Amino acid sequence: MSGARPGAAGLALVLALAGASSARAQGFRITGTSVAELVQIRPLIPDSIPVASAGDTVPGSIGDLRLGPGGAIVRCVQGAAYCQFRRSATTISAVPMVQDIEASGWGFMQGLRAYLHVRARASTGDAGVFWPGADDNFDFVAGYLELDRGALRARAGRQWHSSGLGYYDFDGAALLWRARRALSLEGYAGWSLARGLSEPQTSAAIAALEPFAPTQRAYIFGAEAHWRPNAHFAGSAVYQRELRTDREGLYSERAGADGRLRWLGATLDGQLTYDVAEAQVNEARLRLQLPQLRRTSVALEARHHEPFFELWTIWGAFSPVGFDEVRALASWSSAAGDASVSVGGGPRRYQDTGAGFPGLGLRQDGYRFTADGNWQATRAWTVQGGYSAEIGFGAARSDQTLALRRALPGDGYAGLTLASFQTASEFRVSEGHVMGVGADAGFALGGPARVDGNLYLFRHVDRTPESPDWSQARGTLRLTWTLGREPGPRILGPGARPAGRP
Secondary structure, three states: OOOHHHHHHHHHHHHHHHOHHHOOOOEEEEEEEEEEEEEEEOOEEEEEEEHHHOOOEOOOOOOOEEEOHHHOEEEOOOOOOEEEEEEEOOOEEEEEEEEEEEEEEEOOOOOEEEEEEEEEEEEEEOHHHHOOOOOOOEEEEEEEEEEEEOOEEEEEEEEEEEEOOEEEEEEEEEEEEEEEOOEEEEEEEEEEOEOOOOEOOOOHHHHOOOOOOOOOOEEEEEEEEEEOOOOOEEEEEEEEEEEEOOOOOEEEEEEEEEEEEEEOOEEEEEEEEEEOOOOEEEEEEEEEEOOOEOOEEEEEEEEEEOOOOOOOOHHHHHOOOOEEEEEEEEEEEOOOOOEEEEEEEEEEEEOOOOOOEOOEOOOOEEEEEEEEEEEEOOOOEEEEEEEEEEEOOOOEEEEEEEEEEEEEOOOEEEEEEEEEEEEEOOOOOOOOEEEEEEEEEEEEOOOOEEEEEEEEEEEEEOOOOOOOOOOEEEEEEEEEEEEEOOOOHHHHOOOOOOOOOO
8 A cells, every 4th residue: 555645635636526526617537447357377386306317417508407307407406316396386366456546627727637546456366476466455646736827837746757767656746837839848856656666665565575675765856858849850858866865875867868850751769868877878779760652661770778777676786788789670551551561670789798607608699570460351350460589698489479350330349369479498488389369359338438358368388297387368357437528728728638647
């Protein structure tokens, strides 16, 4: 739970929204999303065999890895009577459920809006054993008051900021100034929240996973500028700092910039994110989209990536390596618009890991390739197919999908999907293939409500009896509904946005 004070603030906002329709000029909009998922897994448990039952040393390995019965890899420590390995246990399953409520109310005064987003959780089965957040019954995700008048927009409460650095949630205030039509400046500050958790860095959820969890919350300070001088160019720059509340250290300090230039049918995109605290470029990307020719478009991309970790987590100490990559992407669509094909791929070069055995280092090269196709055979029937392969220095994976979908009256649909994937040099699916078949459907209910669902059955084939078994079932059922009307700029004030995350 995210704390009593945010919950009380959320309750106050709910009461305010409930009374928003009492006056003729006031209005509200409430959206609910209910999601239930079926999840099955087969946990891995330790097992052993006598040393005498183990076979030869694993080819290419150095150490105590040997082949067990059926080809499974076991670890035989010198002097021990048994070799150790892990095998799949009996299937366990759970149905975690999430209920999201988003509410927005306006009309209290010109340009004033209240926004609230809360989340409740419940589960059945073995969710407490393996499902993240199964014991967290309530989250106060966001709740703020917003005043949008003329050139200024102010927010106060639990909110978020979205930029080239990603999404950051915080409890505090933000002020946006539209300095001129082409330029806007925004500053924000408050108490930082852990990304993706809507909770402080000192929460029990982090303490349960991190051996050296933060003992202090953090202040967050940030500023961002957007500039669009004409229809051809747009750019932005952002700086952000997270400082311990006792001011004895940083949790993060980052900066970023991005821009887009359109000229003569071509588009040039660029992005840069920089870890100031570590003096390291995390992301540098440049993408050129060439002018379309005969319904064919080509794009070229160069990218440098370094993993980013905040300073409070121990994971950054393991020095994960980055990579450099170049890619080419091409797509084609028919004149009637009923068929399209896209392909893309390119090589990738990883930095030196400094790991591996002498004379047996890890590979540093890799590549990825993707291909997708779409064919609308009739107004109702659509066929989609896809293939992807990724080879890295630590693992390799390939995926294949084929889907058939039929459009139904009333914005409905029904479909069937066949899927297959395989991984190599990676523990999850170390041997064999995973084959899957799934069905999905969705349709609108009476009024502004909709239900969507799917069910997939996966079967791990061509595996040895001792290897982990990835066979399982996955399913999702989603219900969405809306009450009230959508607020518009005329109601909220010039330049205002409707409720919800951008």
